Amino acid sequence: MRIGELARRCGVNVETLRYYERQGLLRDPRRGSQGHRDYGEEDLRRVRFIRQAKELGFTLKEIRRLLDLRLTSEGRCAKARRLAEAKIEAIDQTLRRLQRFRKALEILVARCEENEHDGGCAILDAVDAAGSD
Amino acid sequence: MRIGELARRCGVNVETLRYYERQGLLRDPRRGSQGHRDYGEEDLRRVRFIRQAKELGFTLKEIRRLLDLRLTSEGRCAKARRLAEAKIEAIDQTLRRLQRFRKALEILVARCEENEHDGGCAILDAVDAAGSD
DNA sequence: CTTGACTCCGGACCTAGGTACGGAGTGTAG
DNA sequence: CTACACTCCGTACCTAGGTCCGGAGTCAAG
Numbered sequence: 001m002r003i004g005e006l007a008r009r010c011g012v013n014v015e016t017l018r019y020y021e022r023q024g025l026l027r028d029p030r031r032g033s034q035g036h037r038d039y040g041e042e043d044l045r046r047v048r049f050i051r052q053a054k055e056l057g058f059t060l061k062e063i064r065r066l067l068d069l070r071l072t073s074e075g076r077c078a079k080a081r082r083l084a085e086a087k088i089e090a091i092d093q094t095l096r097r098l099q100r101f102r103k104a105l106e107i108l109v110a111r112c113e114e115n116e117h118d119g120g121c122a123i124l125d126a127v128d129a130a131g132s133d
Numbered sequence: 134m135r136i137g138e139l140a141r142r143c144g145v146n147v148e149t150l151r152y153y154e155r156q157g158l159l160r161d162p163r164r165g166s167q168g169h170r171d172y173g174e175e176d177l178r179r180v181r182f183i184r185q186a187k188e189l190g191f192t193l194k195e196i197r198r199l200l201d202l203r204l205t206s207e208g209r210c211a212k213a214r215r216l217a218e219a220k221i222e223a224i225d226q227t228l229r230r231l232q233r234f235r236k237a238l239e240i241l242v243a244r245c246e247e248n249e250h251d252g253g254c255a256i257l258d259a260v261d262a263a264g265s266d
Numbered sequence: 267c268t269t270g271a272c273t274c275c276g277g278a279c280c281t282a283g284g285t286a287c288g289g290a291g292t293g294t295a296g
Numbered sequence: 297c298t299a300c301a302c303t304c305c306g307t308a309c310c311t312a313g314g315t316c317c318g319g320a321g322t323c324a325a326g
Contacts (some may be wrong), residue, residue, distance in 0.1 A: 004302060014303090015285055023283090034292060038304055045257050057190050060283070069255040071244060080255055081245035084238045091235045095228065098189055105217045111204060112214035122180050122202040122213055126241045127233055137272065147273090148315055156313090167322060169273055193313070272322080279316070286309070292302085 002032070006039045010047040017047065023052055025064050057094070104130035135165075139172045143180040150180065158183055158197050190227070237263035 007014045020026045026046060033040045046067065053063045066087075069080040108126040111118075118125075140147045153159045159179065165171045179200065186196045199220075202213040241259040244251075251258075 003302075013285075016283085018305090019284060034303070035162055036292095042254075042257075045261070046254070049257055050258060052230065053234070054240075054283090056227065056234060057240050066256045067254060068240070071249070071251050073250060073257050074248065077245040077248055077250070081242050084241045084245070088235055088238050088242070091238070092190065095231055095235075097185065098224055098228055098231070101186070101189060102221055102228075105224070108202070108217045109214050109221070111219070112210040115207065116204070117206060117210070117212055118204050120203075121179070121200060122176075122204050123199045124175075124182055127182060128178075135273075146315075149313085151275090152314060167273070169322095187313090267326105269324105269326085271324090274321075275319095276311085277317085280314085282312085284310085289305095291304075294299100294301085296297100296299085 001044075003037050003039070006043060009044060010051060012047065012051065018050075020050065023060055023064070025060060025067065031077070039055065066116050100130055101127075134172050136170050136172070140178065142177060143184060145180065145216070147186065153183065153193075156193055156197070158193060158200065218249060233263055234260075 001009075003014050003017055007017055010017075017026065021028055026043065029037045029039050029043065043118040049067070050060075050063055053066070054060070058066075062126055065083065069083065070078070072078050072079060104123065107129045111122070111126070134142075136147050136150055140150055143150075150159065154161060157175065162170045162172050162176065182200070183193075183196055186199070187193070191199075198216065202209070202216065204210050204213060237256065237259040240262045241255055244255070244259070
């Protein structure tokens with residue numbers, strides 16, 4: 001498929017794909033007759049992965065390192081494993097923080113329902129309440 | 134406390150605090166004798182909240198809206214509630230995606246342990262495996 | 267009374283991650 | 297044949313979120 005189709009199917013724009021290529025996140029694909037890039041399904045998965053990871057807060061550099069992981073040798077396996085374990089750690093921390101934040105928001109909603117009008121900074125008070133238990 | 138102390142205690146730098154002030158995330162505090170900003174504990178909570186929220190992926194604009202929420206009237210309560218509920222929704226989606234990503238990483242680690250050397254893109258294969266179940 | 271540590275302010279600068287622009291080639295439909 | 301859609305490439309531009317710089321004032325310590 002050509003770049004326009006890939007872009008459409010991934011919900012990004014063409015310039016972004018060319019940008020990802022320059023950043024080393026996408027290989028320079030084989031070119032068709034007119035020098036047009038010709039992509040396959042693998043590239044589709046790749047781009048979708050990139051978008052997903054980006055939304056989860058990974059930088060393009062981190063994403064690139066993840067995409068570059070290969071399990072072709074003992075050494076590479078070990079390296080991949082180390083990186084993956086580190087990312088799992090980081091994700092776990094984010095999950096915990098996000099849960100706590102979520103709890104604060106629920107407390108906030110509950111207070112809204114109680115309709116106790118209070119002049120403080122609602123979100124900070126809610127965060128405090130979420131933390132103390 | 135003065136700006137330097139606040140910065141130190143929050144792990145950000147002084148310029149950042151002035152920047153937050155310009156962006157409306159921090160009020161312009163009362164000034165001491167030499168025109169120096171004088172902050173209280175409330176500001177400490179505020180800045181810590183901002184950093185936390187930022188790490189979780191919120192933009193400064195979103196954070197500002199959260200900080201501005203007050204429960205001082207029926208109308209404001211309703212508005213706060215709507216915003217909080219929307220954020221909870223968004224967080225839930227992120228939590229789900231993060232869990233799925235985490236699972237992919239665990240699959241990757243497991244494959245590293247099995248030591249089956251395979252030339253594909255390890256992370257994409259792992260994501261696929263995580264998705265199909 | 268100088269030196270160092272803070273502070274003030276405004277404005278310039280920086281990185282990440284795109285987005286837009288402009289000129290040129292090609293392919294298909296009307 | 298002309299129009300429109302798509303592609304190529306390189307460069308310029310944009311936003312978010314800071315970070316740094318320089319000149320000036322103030323205080324406490326040596």
